[in-house]
Amino acid sequence: MNRIASGLAAVLLSLAPLGAGGTAIAAPTKVKVFIASMFEIGANTGDRAGEFQHWYERYWQKSQPHEARGALKPVYCDGDGVCGAVLGMGKVNSSSSMQAILLDPDYDFSQAYFLITGVAGTPPSRGTIGDVSWGTWLVDYDLGHRWAPEEGKPGEPVFMPRKGYEEYRVFKLNPALVGWATRLSAGVNLQDSESAKQYRQRYLDEKARAAPSVQTGTHMTGDTFFHGPGLSKEAQYMAKLYGADDYVITEMEAAAITLVIKRQFGTDRILSLRGAVNFDQGNPNETTLQHLDPAPGQTAGGFAETVANVEAVGSRVVDHIVGNWGEWQKGVPPLPAK
Template sequence: MASAEPVKVKVFIGTMFEIGQNTGDRAGEYQHWYEKYWKDAKSIEVPGALKPVHCNQDGVCGSVLGMGKVNSSSSMQAILLNPQFDFSQAYYVLSGVAGTPPSRGTITDVSWATWLVDYDLGHRWAPEEGEPGAPVFIPRKGYEAYRLFHLNPTLVGWAVDLSKDVALQDSDSARVYRMRYPDAAAQAAPSVKTGTHMTGDTFFHGPGLSKEAQHIAKLYGADDYLITEMEAAALALVINRQHGTDRILSLRGAVNFDQGNPNETTQQHLDPAPGQTAGGFAETVSNITLVGAPVVDRIVKDWSVWQAGVPDRKAR
């Protein structure tokens, strides 16, 4: 019997975790995407991937890849190499929640990455072993080809154009929590932003490491550090080795600040008392899909234009 033709993937949406079921309970990163695109889709098992892949008849596919660089990238590679799929012309939306520095963003913001930077590839030492106040990081030679990725500016521009007017959800608890921070960006209403997404398996936290993340971004010539997350640079590396990076988007929603407010220590912020968390998680995971879906839908709707590559934005 002849084998079935592989699924021609137009857009692949990769999230990192789901809290419970794919639908009908508290939503994590995958649920809103699942309910929009795959509620009636069959699960496709992929050896080596954390979770099954779902695909609809329009060629929109997605999966939960796992948290952290190794976990997520091993799933991504297994899916990319599986003969059940044809990724030769696919676009990618790498989607999840994240943290943001209060000087540049706020809770329930949604951000498109302009650059992906790996936080971990370099040399570090204890602050007391270096010059007082100086950075405690230097890059290591040999990692130049995969410590950062400049995402396709035309594709990012399309994403911003298509999502900039989306009405973002917010919550009363998030509004109250923002006021703990003196920064204008932290106190602002949520919006769609762009900037560098910093990928680190270490859940780095506090003003000192936030400053270090910005130092690394500028050291590498990237845009301002805006998002801290744990997967995107590793996923981009796996995709790049098969298909390049021209069709990759990284989309993150901020559910926490990367440091405490001036009246709490970093440890207090990481281990808050009951009722002292930021709030806004449910609104943020909803916002991510609200912001990302117009891009997915445009690619599918105008596939004849997008199939061969990212069109000039004048094509709008």
């Protein structure tokens, strides 16, 4: 190192914040995209893949885990600003992890995009096993009043919104960002399985019997694992009641995570991406309880293919944002003309 460069390095070091021991404190990692998964089945690599494994294998195999105090699992980051973690299942579990990570001083999320990912259910009238869905709206299923059907008028809804939750029971995600996501993921070759193909034929709906595809619509967040045609109809009623798009996905985390992010950074840079691994109701020849507790060999199949599909679709968007960071850094660019 020459004398001028050596002197400049010394000046820069002297200007850096110092820790208690007099050593320079590293600048926080500037996060470009944060990928949130809800669970992993075993290890992060080398065994049966859950929601996180394909992301880990694509971006973080050479990365070191970072413990964020209060988060369920470590955070991983690559050298390009792509970070991610397993947050935990359910609204409280996942949102508390997200809050802990956002407050960790080792990260700078001021310009970050957030990709909330995982598996989910779908109504057979709107989707099928293996579908991958971009959320246009997020609706919280639990914030309201409910009563038993026999305690109301026959055939009428048994749900009523509770006052006071207007600001956080429904979120419209940035249409321009969702538009980019659907455009970038068009043409992705989605995997399918023979077991899923056979299972779909138990249903009469055209959507349920179709091959997997990329969809858009409302993602319904509920800690309650609602199931059956009656509650599926109720979820669709809620989506329409709130002015959202058709309910297409039932999941357990996205609205809660979005609220945590919103309070610090808004919602303009949030995407919800889910893969359908089950229908939210049984076929015409089985009861709801039979569908919830199937006999051995009677499950839908297609789980492995669906989690692979989620990563294949989502990574298109992640790689585009990071690869064109100059255009995305300050906000979502306008969609190009078709």
